[in-house]
Amino acid sequence: MVSSDRWRWERAPVWSAAMSDASAFAVSLSARDLAVARGGRIIVENVSLDLKPGDAIVLKGANGAGKTTLLRALAGLLPPAAGEITLSDEDARVFCGTLNASKAALSVDENLQFWTALYDAPSGAAVSARSALGLDAFAARPAGQLSTGYARRLGLARLLIANRPLWFVDEPIAGLDAGSVKTFEAILNQHREKGGGVIVATHEAIDIPNARMMEISH
Amino acid sequence: MSAFAAVIVRDVTLAFRAGGGALQAVSFFALTIVLFALAVGPDLSLMSDIASPVLWAGALLATMISLEQIYRPDREDGSLDALVECGDSLVFIALAKALAHWISTGLLLVAAAPLLALLLNLEGSALAPLVISLLIGTVGLSLIGAFAGALAAALPRAGVLIAVIVSPLYAPILIFGSGAASAGAAGDPQYGANLMLLAASSLFAAIISPLASAAALRFNLD
């Protein structure tokens, strides 16, 4: 099963160098009395939190409470209605929402190669991310034909390719089977060991060792 | 490969894959010309008089219907988030998206124009001015069109809205483009002036549209 070479671009592998150098990952984020709005209405306010290297926060809340809106604001994709977010490196954040940000008409490999170029990642990143999430068997298959679980793995693979310290993941294990959940938990731990931080918004039980639990409520 | 080139390669590949916008635009261009010819009737001399302007208007309309495909699919499958948060500045990505649309749709329309010109009995002397003016003009059409696409990225059925927004902004390009094509055909000294004004309009669009698209995309993210 050969991945389409047309997409492969050679570049000096800096992947290994970044792995060992934890300091490159030592980025912390702090939000001070943040308020986020949706449709012109403030739905969450007075949010103050700090995410230091190695930290994990699990965000819980009822449907429509504003988990996704808050997560997107923290990820820098949504301008907050009030308060501000400070972090030391502008390109330190990557957001993976419930949509997998992949193109149905492109194969798994083409999607991975695109993200490699998009995030300026080393050329080996696509293959290692693919194997890390067990997608090798589907390299040439159009992403649109993947099952929900495998499509979700492809979406999560982008987090690895982006190789950024702060992860913001919305419903990461939705549709994943037990084995895949374990895989993702292992990836999370590995990321935190490297000094990365993560905020996960989820309803489901996910085993994240010494994570801080936060809930959006009145 | 830089993100800029990656976006272009990806969008051009997608445009020619199943459901891509490129072939839809060309077929719309062809049917517009055929329908126009049917309406006008087989009066060859009349047709050749109006061939250049009709081909130009047809290319513009064909570009218009494919603008919705530039950003809306990205927003619906979440890849817009990746485009916004990646290392490259959003203005670059917006420029890449517009150029990708030009390559996949604009160039295809320019390639189809000579063939359709035969249907309208276009004079030989008019072919080169038509193709040259279309080549320069479609760049502006794609740039301004990409801006309109960015504005309507969050709207499911935005085809007509984009057409309404973009048509006044297309007026200068249509005037200079069609003017150049007709002047070129008639050997009018105005041909050079029209071409230069057309190029200036496309350049102006290249300055304004990516900046405006980047601003618009930031508001279409939530």
Added chain:
Amino acid sequence: MTKKKRQRLFVFGGVFAAAALAVGLTLTALSGSITYFYTPSELAKLDATPDRPIRLGGLVAEGSVRYEQANTGDIAHFTVTDGGAEVAVSYAGVLPDLFRVGQGVVVQGRMTDANVMAADNVLAKHDESYMPKEVADALKEQGLWQHDEVGS
């Protein structure tokens, strides 16, 4: 400096260059002769009368307007002059109501002979000056008036 800052600089450079080029193109386009019509004397100077449709501009010459009854409706004959040369124009159609002797006109058509034109379109352009009748008459007394007033 980060990639984004370098690109922001590149964007400003690109914008500046594109703007300069666009302005340059526009100026060269405008500086080119934008005479979109020939005057009779320019036409006379041309060695070969152009055979493609052209536009001729000038004033309707004194006393040159006459109408010829033809079965397809009357044909207007008048001479267009710019003080230098003259072109005889025939036009089978309804003249615009601002058309009169001394009025500026632009005629579109093909030259059938050295200085004879068969027009298929006559445009009498309103000369955009709005002046009360009394003032117009007053000007005429002092002889400053360039239009000579005929009827209407």
Added chain:
Amino acid sequence: MSATSIYEYANPAQFERVADRAFTLALIAALVLGAFGLYFALFNSPADYQQGETVRIMYVHVPAAWMAMFCYSAMAAASAAGFIWKHPLADVAAKETAPIGAGFTFLALVTGSLWGKPMWGAWWAWDARLTSVLILFFLYIGYMTLWRAIPDKTRAAKLAAILAIVGFVNVPIIKFSVDWWNSLHQPASIIRADGPTIHGSMLTPLFLMIGAYMAGYVAMLLASMKNELAARRLARMEQLETTKPAGLVER
């Protein structure tokens, strides 16, 4: 202070007090100026030496065309202000200016074709100025359609603002291209291209009418802004009972 909506940050209450007084003033000014303007236009000014009585349409047409352009520039200015100072009232002003501007544009088009009929022999002869006004009309339509198409009004405000600014930047180019297009097919005046020379006695009614239109615009704008703010407050009230902003609690 627990603000329930970003509109709470701008205090419309202060705007309300000012708006009421300004509205009545503007309305009176519009009526007075309009009355005098019409009187001068219809009775107390001479007929044109060429067009005779039909030139009187000018006193309605020219101010309308002028206001059409003024409103679009006002829309673009308010949109820019909305971006720079982030003041929600600026967005409301831009949104409410559009229909008024479109109205003036339509009036300019109708009176323009009425005025052109005797001169051109047709209701519409693609005169350069009228064609530019027609395209300006489509810019208004595009702006208003965009507003209506986007459900979330705060996003609609920002996107429409961008469109208004881009549209405004394009207006001179459109104007130039239409004049260029027109000169290709219908050459402009042969004798003098230094713009219309309007004789003194015809200027007074013209300026009176422009003043009346301006005052009318201000009155209509203030009235519709008040009504838009009331509508938004009402909509917020309905939502308020159901959801209050939540906080983040660490378990």
